[in-house]
Amino acid sequence: MDAAPDTDAIIIGAGPAGLFAAFQLGLFGFQSAMIDTLAGAGGQCRALYADKPVFDVPGFPRIDAGEFVERLLIQVEPFTPVFLFNRKAVSIRRDGSRGLTVTTSGDEELRSKVVIIAAGGGAFRAGVAAPNNLALDAMPFQSWSLPAVDGAIPVDSATFLTGVPGIFAIGDACDYPGKVRLIVSGCHEAALMAQAVRKMLRPGGRAPLYASTSPTLRRRLGVEE
């Protein structure tokens, strides 16, 4: 198998929640690699309704899902996530103190400190007819030793940790009391997950929250003035 460079976080699923997760992790100085079965970023927004308008993303009275994904890609750009498209994550295993290793259908092994499952595919389960070129396999939660209920993984809604240490779930992949499958919720979940990852990987470290006022965050974003 190919050796792959270590990264802080492996994000499985490059839809809106996954992209915003890479952004939030980037704000805290963490590098992400993203794995997706599709040929590009966007998840359901790309595969099922790229040219369909969405009306309930805050600040966008109406936006095509595909355009929203493009804007998220621009937003995450300063943090240069590594994208691995046309691949499935086929296994996750723990390597002692070295962290987690994800094996892809592209025969790569990626090592990381944390894994974030952001591949929901709820729309597929809801019976939406999908183009032939989509990989419709459900996420192999069982082979990852993750308990899934109705296709979603129960998480702690304070941290978005699954029952497995180091493995988080956000977006349509996760479930918790009150969960609603909205883009805004997936992004909120990404933000709280990133806080939990920061506390886990950098305990006791300083934690600026707002790029508006933090020179550190602005530097990471590449904002000059």
Place this chain on the structure above:
Amino acid sequence: MDAAPDTDAIIIGAGPAGLFAAFQLGLFGFQSAMIDTLAGAGGQCRALYADKPVFDVPGFPRIDAGEFVERLLIQVEPFTPVFLFNRKAVSIRRDGSRGLTVTTSGDEELRSKVVIIAAGGGAFRAGVAAPNNLALDAMPFQSWSLPAVDGAIPVDSATFLTGVPGIFAIGDACDYPGKVRLIVSGCHEAALMAQAVRKMLRPGGRAPLYASTSPTLRRRLGVEE
């Protein structure tokens, strides 16, 4: 005192969380009235950093806080919330089965089925110097019989209900495990609160979730095609 027309929801605080709450409640067919101490909508985004850029709202790599508020105002427009500016909410009382009555410093009494507290003012507590024309009083949580810890009200993060039936809290006004004071979180909280209000006021009713696919939601939004 003036009599005021009944409304479904009274939202105290017209910042981003409050505005998105009026939007989400509107999607479910509920009418909102909004009370704010300031002379216009936007909360902290208006009062403290209207011309400051924000970098962490999903889909906006960089946006001035004031412009984001303008976009939220356009988004909520189809649901025609009633704005009551330059007023404080001075009391909330329960009128038996008639719901809740909020009294304002403008000597109005507003009756509603639910009250949503979306007035955080966290920045004030953080010691930011504020212009002289701002009402800096802390929210009178105590006189409303709401327990506040460190200036925020503990809520159930599945429903955003406070300990008092019919009274919800979102945005910087609320606290729950994992809470981070982000715009995206305030909007997520607004969305889940609206679900809980719908279940409370219209139990057993149908619940379309996505305006992209629901004719009912599109009609309410005034979307033609």
